[in-house]
Amino acid sequence: MERTPAKRSSLFLLELMIAILFFCLASAVCVQIFVKAHTTSRGTQELNTALEKVSGYTELFLADALTEDTEVFYDADWQECSKDEASYEIVIRVEPDGKLLHGTFTVQRLSGEQPEEIYSVETDRMTGTERE
Template sequence: MKGTPAKRSSLFLLELIIAILFFSLTSAVCVQIFVRAHLISRQTQELITALEKVSGFSEVFLAGDSFSALLPEDASVSENADGSAEYLVFYDKNWQLCSSSDATYEIQIRIDPQGALLHGTFTARSASDADDASVIYSRETDYCPEPAQ
C-alpha cells in the first residue's frame, strides 16, 4: 500500500515535466515567429519610405524644374564635364535629413544626358554599405526637356 502513492507522484511529476517541455518548445517557436514578423515589418517600412523618397525626387526630375536648386543643403553634388551629375542626399535612421557622417540611408541620384533626353537613376540604399546588395529601392526614368524657342 505504501508503494502506490510514490507511483502516483512520480507519474504526476513525469506528466508535469512533459507539459513544461511542450510549452517551452511552443513558446520558443512563437518567439521566433514574432521576431521574424518584426523584421519583416521593419523591412517593409524601410521599403515604403525609400519608395516615397525616390518617387518624390523622380517627380521633381520629371517636372523639369531646376533639380539642384530643390535639393537639401547637405546634399553632395558632383557635376561632370560631359553634362552628367550625381547627387547624394543623406538620411538618419528615422529618414530625417542629416549630414553624411550621421547617415543611415542615402539616396543617390544620377542624371546623364543621352542625346535629347536626360536619363535619371534614383537609388535608395543603406549608407553603411556601398555595394549593390544594400539597395533598398531603385528607379530609372527619362525626361525630354522642351527645346528652347
C-alpha cells in the same frame, strides 16, 4: 496487489515535465514568429519610406527641377542630415542620352563596409534638345 504511492507520483511528475516541455517549445515558436513579424514590419516600413522619398525626387526630375547628379543623406528617422550622421543615402545620377535625360534613383542603407541597396528606379525624360 498493493500499489505504491511512489510510482503514482513519479508518473504524475513525468506527465507534468512533458507538459512543461511542450509549453516551452510552443512559447519558443511564438517568440520566433513575433521576432520575424517585427523584422518584416521594419523592412516594409523602410522600403515604403525609401519609395516615398525617391518618388519625390523622380517628380522633380520629370519637372526639370533636377538636372544634375545629387546625393542626399538621411538619418535613422529619415530626416536630412550630413554625410557623417547618415543612415541612408539617396544617389541620383542624371545622364544625357540624345534628346533624353536618363535618371537613376537609388536608396542605400549605410551600414557596415558596403552600402546595401534598398530600392532603385530608372526613368527617362524628353528634353527636346540634343545633349551630350
